[in-house]
Amino acid sequence: MVTLEICIGSSCYVKGSNQVVKIVNDLLAENNWEDKVEVKGSFCMQSCQDKLGLGIRINGERIEGINLQNAKDIISEKIASLL
Numbered sequence: 001m002v003t004l005e006i007c008i009g010s011s012c013y014v015k016g017s018n019q020v021v022k023i024v025n026d027l028l029a030e031n032n033w034e035d036k037v038e039v040k041g042s043f044c045m046q047s048c049q050d051k052l053g054l055g056i057r058i059n060g061e062r063i064e065g066i067n068l069q070n071a072k073d074i075i076s077e078k079i080a081s082l083l
């Protein structure tokens with residue numbers, strides 16, 4: 001089981017984290033990953049302060065450089081590498 005956390009802090013909300021939730025849900029459905037990936041919300045994980053882009057953590061590792069344009073590709077690649 002892969003754990004994917006999406007930051008619901010205010011700084012990420014402004015950058016569109018609610019849209020990332022939709023992107024992730026669509027991605028899981030497209031790949032039949034619903035049973036393999038657990039999605040959780042998270043409070044601020046410091047990605048905003050560290051200028052890492054939107055706050056996303058997969059299996060405890062913060063993923064760098066996520067924005068709304070690349071979220072699908074980067075998250076998909078990371079999950080695929082862990083399954």
Ligand code: FES
Pocket residue numbers: 007008009010011012013043044045046047048049054055
């Ligand atoms: S508000 Fe999302 S990482 Fe800080």
